[in-house]
Amino acid sequence: MSMLLGLFLAPLLAGLIHRVKAFFAGRQGRPLLQLYWDLARLVRKHMVLSRTTTPVFLLGPALSLVSLLACLTLIPLGGPALLRFPGDILLFLGLLALVRFATVLAAMDTGSSFEGMGASREVAIGALAEPGIFLSLAVLVVQTRALSLSGIWARSGPELWSRAGLVMVLVGIAMFLLLLAENSRIPVDDPNTHLELTMIHEVMVLDHSGPALAVIEYASALKLWIGSLLLSSLVFPLHSGSAWLDLLGGVGVVFLVALAVGLVESTSARLSMLRVPQFVGLSSALSLLALFLVIR
Amino acid sequence: MLRVVTWAEQPSDWWGWLLVLTGLVSGILGVVFALAQHDLKRLLACHSVENLGIIALGLGLGLLGLSGGSPLAAALGLGGGLLHVWNHAWFKSLLFMGAGALGKATGSLQIESGGGLLRRMPGTGGAFLVGSAAISGLPPLNGFVSEFLIFMSALELLASVHPLAGAAGLGGLALISGLAVACFTKVCGVVFLGEPRSPGAQKATEIRGSMLVPMLLLAGLCLLVGVMAPLGIGVLGAPLQQLAPQADLEPIRGSLGWVAALGGLVLLAGLGLGHALSRRPSQPGMTWDCGYSRPTARMQYTAASFAGPLLEMFSFVLKPRHHGSPLEGHFPAPVGHHGEVCDPFTQRLYEPISRSLMRLALRVRVFQHGEVQLYLLYILITLVALFIWEAL
Amino acid sequence: MKPEILSYPEFSKKLAGRHLAALMGLPGRSGSVLMVAVTTPGAPSAGEEAGACPPGGLQLPATVVEGTFPSLTLEHPQAHGFEREFFEEWKVRPEGHPWLKPVRFPQGQPGLTDFFKVSGEEIHEVAVGPVHAGVIEPGHFRFQCRGEEVLHLEISLGYQHRGVEKALPGASPARSMAYVETLAGDTSVGHALAWCRNLEALAGIRVSARAEALRAVALELERLANHCGDLGALAGDVGYLPTASFCGRLRGDLLNLTGLACGNRFGRGWIRPGGVAWDLEPVRAEQIRTRLAGIMRDVRQALDLLGRSGSVQARFERTGILTREAALELGLVGPVARASGVALDCRRQFPWGPYLDPAFPVCTGLLGDVACRARVRIDEMEVSAAFLDSLLAHLPEGPLRVGMRAMAPKAFSVSLVEGWRGQICHVAATDTQGHLLACKVVDPSFRNWFGLALALRGQQISDFPLCNKSFNLSYCGHDL
Numbered sequence A: 001m002s003m004l005l006g007l008f009l010a011p012l013l014a015g016l017i018h019r020v021k022a023f024f025a026g027r028q029g030r031p032l033l034q035l036y037w038d039l040a041r042l043v044r045k046h047m048v049l050s051r052t053t054t055p056v057f058l059l060g061p062a063l064s065l066v067s068l069l070a071c072l073t074l075i076p077l078g079g080p081a082l083l084r085f086p087g088d089i090l091l092f093l094g095l096l097a098l099v100r101f102a103t104v105l106a107a108m109d110t111g112s113s114f115e116g117m118g119a120s121r122e123v124a125i126g127a128l129a130e131p132g133i134f135l136s137l138a139v140l141v142v143q144t145r146a147l148s149l150s151g152i153w154a155r156s157g158p159e160l161w162s163r164a165g166l167v168m169v170l171v172g173i174a175m176f177l178l179l180l181a182e183n184s185r186i187p188v189d190d191p192n193t194h195l196e197l198t199m200i201h202e203v204m205v206l207d208h209s210g211p212a213l214a215v216i217e218y219a220s221a222l223k224l225w226i227g228s229l230l231l232s233s234l235v236f237p238l239h240s241g242s243a244w245l246d247l248l249g250g251v252g253v254v255f256l257v258a259l260a261v262g263l264v265e266s267t268s269a270r271l272s273m274l275r276v277p278q279f280v281g282l283s284s285a286l287s288l289l290a291l292f293l294v295i296r
Numbered sequence B: 001m002l003r004v005v006t007w008a009e010q011p012s013d014w015w016g017w018l019l020v021l022t023g024l025v026s027g028i029l030g031v032v033f034a035l036a037q038h039d040l041k042r043l044l045a046c047h048s049v050e051n052l053g054i055i056a057l058g059l060g061l062g063l064l065g066l067s068g069g070s071p072l073a074a075a076l077g078l079g080g081g082l083l084h085v086w087n088h089a090w091f092k093s094l095l096f097m098g099a100g101a102l103g104k105a106t107g108s109l110q111i112e113s114g115g116g117l118l119r120r121m122p123g124t125g126g127a128f129l130v131g132s133a134a135i136s137g138l139p140p141l142n143g144f145v146s147e148f149l150i151f152m153s154a155l156e157l158l159a160s161v162h163p164l165a166g167a168a169g170l171g172g173l174a175l176i177s178g179l180a181v182a183c184f185t186k187v188c189g190v191v192f193l194g195e196p197r198s199p200g201a202q203k204a205t206e207i208r209g210s211m212l213v214p215m216l217l218l219a220g221l222c223l224l225v226g227v228m229a230p231l232g233i234g235v236l237g238a239p240l241q242q243l244a245p246q247a248d249l250e251p252i253r254g255s256l257g258w259v260a261a262l263g264g265l266v267l268l269a270g271l272g273l274g275h276a277l278s279r280r281p282s283q284p285g286m287t288w289d290c291g292y293s294r295p296t297a298r299m300q301y302t303a304a305s306f307a308g309p310l311l312e313m314f315s316f317v318l319k320p321r322h323h324g325s326p327l328e329g330h331f332p333a334p335v336g337h338h339g340e341v342c343d344p345f346t347q348r349l350y351e352p353i354s355r356s357l358m359r360l361a362l363r364v365r366v367f368q369h370g371e372v373q374l375y376l377l378y379i380l381i382t383l384v385a386l387f388i389w390e391a392l
Numbered sequence C: 001m002k003p004e005i006l007s008y009p010e011f012s013k014k015l016a017g018r019h020l021a022a023l024m025g026l027p028g029r030s031g032s033v034l035m036v037a038v039t040t041p042g043a044p045s046a047g048e049e050a051g052a053c054p055p056g057g058l059q060l061p062a063t064v065v066e067g068t069f070p071s072l073t074l075e076h077p078q079a080h081g082f083e084r085e086f087f088e089e090w091k092v093r094p095e096g097h098p099w100l101k102p103v104r105f106p107q108g109q110p111g112l113t114d115f116f117k118v119s120g121e122e123i124h125e126v127a128v129g130p131v132h133a134g135v136i137e138p139g140h141f142r143f144q145c146r147g148e149e150v151l152h153l154e155i156s157l158g159y160q161h162r163g164v165e166k167a168l169p170g171a172s173p174a175r176s177m178a179y180v181e182t183l184a185g186d187t188s189v190g191h192a193l194a195w196c197r198n199l200e201a202l203a204g205i206r207v208s209a210r211a212e213a214l215r216a217v218a219l220e221l222e223r224l225a226n227h228c229g230d231l232g233a234l235a236g237d238v239g240y241l242p243t244a245s246f247c248g249r250l251r252g253d254l255l256n257l258t259g260l261a262c263g264n265r266f267g268r269g270w271i272r273p274g275g276v277a278w279d280l281e282p283v284r285a286e287q288i289r290t291r292l293a294g295i296m297r298d299v300r301q302a303l304d305l306l307g308r309s310g311s312v313q314a315r316f317e318r319t320g321i322l323t324r325e326a327a328l329e330l331g332l333v334g335p336v337a338r339a340s341g342v343a344l345d346c347r348r349q350f351p352w353g354p355y356l357d358p359a360f361p362v363c364t365g366l367l368g369d370v371a372c373r374a375r376v377r378i379d380e381m382e383v384s385a386a387f388l389d390s391l392l393a394h395l396p397e398g399p400l401r402v403g404m405r406a407m408a409p410k411a412f413s414v415s416l417v418e419g420w421r422g423q424i425c426h427v428a429a430t431d432t433q434g435h436l437l438a439c440k441v442v443d444p445s446f447r448n449w450f451g452l453a454l455a456l457r458g459q460q461i462s463d464f465p466l467c468n469k470s471f472n473l474s475y476c477g478h479d480l
Helices: A002-024 A034-044 A056-074 A088-108 A113-144 A149-155 A158-163 A165-182 A210-235 A243-267 A276-295 B002-007 B013-036 B040-068 B071-106 B122-135 B142-159 B163-192 B199-203 B209-243 B250-279 B303-313 B344-348 B352-366 B372-391 C008-015 C077-090 C173-181 C185-203 C209-237 C241-262 C282-308 C310-316 C324-329 C334-339 C370-393 C444-455 C461-471 C475-479
Strands: A047-050 B282-285 B321-323 B338-340 C018-027 C033-041 C061-065 C068-070 C093-095 C124-128 C140-146 C149-156 C412-419 C422-430 C436-442
Touching: A002 A034, A002 A056, A002 A210, A002 A243, A002 C241, A034 A210, A047 A210, A056 A088, A056 A210, A056 B250, A088 A113, A088 A149, A088 B122, A088 B142, A088 B163, A088 B250, A113 A149, A113 A165, A113 A210, A113 A276, A113 B142, A113 B163, A113 B303, A113 C124, A149 A210, A158 A165, A165 A210, A165 A243, A165 A276, A210 A243, A210 B250, A243 C241, A276 B163, A276 B372, B013 B040, B013 B163, B013 B303, B040 B071, B040 B142, B040 B163, B071 B122, B071 B142, B071 B199, B071 B209, B071 B250, B122 B142, B122 B163, B122 B209, B142 B163, B142 B209, B142 B250, B163 B303, B209 B250, B303 C140, C008 C018, C008 C033, C008 C061, C018 C077, C018 C412, C018 C422, C018 C436, C033 C412, C033 C422, C077 C093, C077 C444, C140 C461, C149 C444, C149 C461, C173 C185, C185 C209, C185 C412, C185 C422, C209 C241, C209 C282, C209 C370, C209 C412, C209 C461, C241 C282, C282 C310, C282 C370, C310 C370, C324 C444, C334 C370, C334 C422, C334 C444, C370 C461, C422 C444, C436 C444, C444 C461, C444 C475
Parallel strands: A047 B282, C068 C093
Antiparallel strands: B321 B338, C018 C033, C033 C061, C124 C140, C140 C149, C412 C422, C422 C436
């Protein structure tokens, strides 16, 4: 159930962020459901495949999407996840690394300097973000003594907040910063720009078209959903006793996170590429601080 | 080394710590130096340093588990370390064979002179890709399984007896695997994908079957170990018994089962979806060139450029040297440019004290970058930390 | 004023320390070419106030060249573009020119040139354009990069060459106005004004004070609209939405003021030889004045947001630095040059009509980075708004337009106008019958593009779009 919800609602987040930004810019903005229409249209289109490319070019998006779907089975929402076992956190993170590996190679497959540029930025940010994600999840592991995402979900919540509020705030901020970085949002990347030289994620998929682009667009919507869901389920879970209410609350928090992303994008400028490592490093530093507070 | 451990009654803490620290240092430095290499064999050699670091890290965490009285962490760490010894042997032989094949086919081991080889050598390229994914610790391959065990050991320690070591292991290994992904996407992307960057790569053809078959077998082995891990984990039992009689990997078998199942499924479904995509109607075209009709192979990202941002961040350890005159005047004359990174051992092993002092100083300097907002944040963090200290 | 024909060494010496506004060729006797330079006084030195430079001081040194001539560029780098152009047009080779690359291309071979290369296996090239992702004009940019760092940028334009300079002398008055008003679409008023002032000078007529005032209104409204759009685009490039969208709207409002005055938002058809085509009745002038005050209030608010956002300023500061020395040597003009501390402004150097105020402010910056270029634009908007406010309140009386007369034979005229992008130089010469013989048009973009290339050296490639916006140059104004 919660997984189906993710599959259907993920593209809505992008629409919501756009509407928030449009509101701040004094514009009406595009329809909330625009991404759904875009996907439907892209799927029906033909593709243009560069003569330089190999099967890696299509395998990249395919593996990314499938890995993210697998990730979705591991995250709890309103109830424990479909699959749960000690150490599923590590599989979750391994799959995210696989997404990066696949996307980057698909970009390098085109032999384009633009896409190489995007790929290079992606791996640099990814390599720095990785410790951040591990450490922030480690804090939650220590706090809840659970080795699975569902376990953390079950033991996190108001009680934990009252016991270790500061730690949770730090973890929440760190995870939010990582969400911005990993999903190519401002201030790390600008998803709206049309300037190849400044992009990260968008420039890596410059040559994908038609159904392959649909797969990529949907996968990035899912990635944003998953990132927001992590915050929602692990940091702000609801345990009201009613599964439906928990589910509703969880989804609500996901949309609140998207709202916050929109707010950040509306009110801040992009960082210079030189400053991005510091931004990502900051999230690792916050997680580390939280971790020291916990294990001291 | 492990034999020595078995002689002792009860390993003491500092053995584990020593191994964890050596592991972290050699792991991170290994992969950072690998990123900077131009020569494929040297790059792989640097990765051996990195993988030995991972092994040492696993064993160290395991020993800390033993000394701290957490048999599960001990089993996971020692088991992961031992398994990584095997895994490393497999994927590293595969990668070295791939490098050999490359040298034979193109006449060069320089990464920058590869390009477009997956089209010309699909067997070698495919096997190399599998090996790269394995060494980067991606599911569902064998590298992921051993790193999974070591990560689990770190998590166990974190939640129980040695939180600090667990945290260090976790963060360090995460950084190592993130950098390994960067390094191997660089190699695969520059050598096997894109357009040929040299005449040698242009003319390259697939190597003989007798060279290809072992590579394919090893690639298959990497995959097999990955998905068969839950069944094969018992093999580790015997050596583990020697090291730590009470250690038992049984509790993790279920998790490994799920990992293998989900990982295998992802691989199959991904291949399926990729195949489905390739069946969709399409027409051939050229890579987007911004309308400029005379593209050259120079218009591809080079390996050095690809690794550039990361190398920049780690330049405090790498100390790269750039040769080439700067551009002068409004209308400069043509210039050349070349960069290199020095052999780590001459500098690093023999001047450890001065180096580490330098490194410490430079680490601290990371926090000095002139961003006022971040300074404010530091102050805030310090205040909050002090406040907590006071409150407890 | 007539060109003063000198020997080549004397000609070259005459250029020293001066700003080269244009370099053009006129057909000489028996296959030789008369090379005429239009020079204005050089910038006052760095610390000096702009007023240290007295108005006027135009010089027209000329020399006869044939076959080849020693390149001026070695001593006067600001001549590099003009010499390349001269070579293409007259087939007279500047010997020893260090950068003799095509400015424009023969039909059907755009973009065919040897690009500057930095060799080495680590270096990669990035080729951007001529087709760009946004709705912008075509041009090719070639970067030599190591990682994210730009070692060298070469800009190759000429994709929009239409042959305007060649077409102008023979065209009917109506047609030539249409050519001139679309030389660079965003500088319709500036170019129309420069063109008309030349024709009037050749015909020996003076336009009325009212017409001059209305022309100044048109020129400053154009400046306001474009500066406002540029500042919005700069904000948009760093992803700062509030200012980007406010300025986008306000630019439209400012264009509407021009539309209110003459019916065309870009001021096309407003300025005509002999005066202006449309009057501003008192009611309409007052309407524009009050609406301008309202728009400026919003502009200040939007720019205040920009100035107060630390994240924006961090991106602007120390990005794309162009030193004062480079700006002077390359003869850069407009807000770009002023941001680097070159205090040159035609409104002050060659004032006319309402600009005859010795205290007209010249806005300058110090560092020549993106922040300075933004700051100069903000300051210039304030100056223009205040200027317009007082001008619109007291428009002088007079006829809108005086009749044109026949042009003097064998005459030579130079017109310098400070358009929003910088110095616009039009040169016109008549033959023995008093018909136009040759025209030379220099859009500020022609010189400033090279400044952009220079500002990018050693920068992050991801900062290129931001630097590009801070220059905001015209492709068609360069290509002509």
